[in-house]
Amino acid sequence: MDDESSRRHTKAEDGTNSTFSQKRCISWFREYTTADDPDTLGPEGMEKFCEDIGVEPENVVMLVLAYKMNARQMGFFTMAEWLKGLSELHCDTIAKVQQKLDYLRNLLNDQNVFKGIYKYAYDFARDKDQRSMDMETARVMLQLLLGRNWPLFSQFAKFLDQSKYKVINKDQWCNILEFSRTISDDLSNYDLDGAWPVMLDEFVEWLKAQQQGESTSQMDTRNS
Numbered sequence: 001m002d003d004e005s006s007r008r009h010t011k012a013e014d015g016t017n018s019t020f021s022q023k024r025c026i027s028w029f030r031e032y033t034t035a036d037d038p039d040t041l042g043p044e045g046m047e048k049f050c051e052d053i054g055v056e057p058e059n060v061v062m063l064v065l066a067y068k069m070n071a072r073q074m075g076f077f078t079m080a081e082w083l084k085g086l087s088e089l090h091c092d093t094i095a096k097v098q099q100k101l102d103y104l105r106n107l108l109n110d111q112n113v114f115k116g117i118y119k120y121a122y123d124f125a126r127d128k129d130q131r132s133m134d135m136e137t138a139r140v141m142l143q144l145l146l147g148r149n150w151p152l153f154s155q156f157a158k159f160l161d162q163s164k165y166k167v168i169n170k171d172q173w174c175n176i177l178e179f180s181r182t183i184s185d186d187l188s189n190y191d192l193d194g195a196w197p198v199m200l201d202e203f204v205e206w207l208k209a210q211q212q213g214e215s216t217s218q219m220d221t222r223n224s
Contacts, residue, residue: 022083025092029082041077052094055101060144064104065097066124067117074125115177118145122173132167135160142176150180155210159203172197 030038032045041049050057069085071077091097107113125141126133133141139157146153156176168176175197183190190196190204 020087020090021092022087025083025086026079028092028094029077029079039079041079041082043075046075046077053097053101058140058144060108061101061104063121063124063144064107064117067120068104070120071124073128111181118177119174121145122170130167132169133173135166135168138168138173146177146180151185152180152207155207156203159206162206163199163202165199168199172199175200 032041032049069081071081089100
């Protein structure tokens with residue numbers, strides 16, 4: 001059976017058997033791998049997998065799925081990771097994964113689970129040859145995880161663009177989440193003498209200066 005007919009065969013069988021089959025799960029995994037490395041699903045296979053389940057590769061649900069697999073490297077799933085995540089989800093076909101997508105998205109609404117996913121994302125996305133995450137990757141991941149629900153995110157992203165920082169370390173990464181959850185939008189409960197990383201002290205000072213500048217500009221406009 002050629003690859004295309006095999007893929008059609010798997011799609012035709014989707015949803016016809018509710019019992020999880022490790023054999024079927026492995027067979028499905030192999031549709032996305034190559035003969036040179038049959039136990040690793042790489043970037044090309046990931047693109048096909050995302051296309052099959054109807055999800056863009058940069059969609060946050062793919063990060064949640066990687067978290068469930070405890071995948072070590074972005075863009076890759078090993079067979080062991082695939083089996084760990086999909087056996088836990090009882091998914092061995094395209095249709096079964098599609099039926100779990102809402103469940104995976106809803107995990108982000110659980111604060112404790114979200115914190116676990118957020119921490120996981122740091123080591124998952126960073127270059128394994130570097131101790132810290134480069135700023136370009138950090139911006140993308142922060143947008144993915146905090147962009148919708150943190151009102152100050154757009155200002156923080158602008159601050160990062162204008163700052164001297166080229167990387168984000170793990171302590172800074174974890175504290176950004178804590179800041180987004182505990183500090184009010186008007187910064188009234190931020191303690192400069194607290195144990196926040198210098199980066200966040202600088203962000204608060206920068207944001208207050210921005211707000212002061214806007215306030216002064218508005219006063220000048222009214223007085224002119």
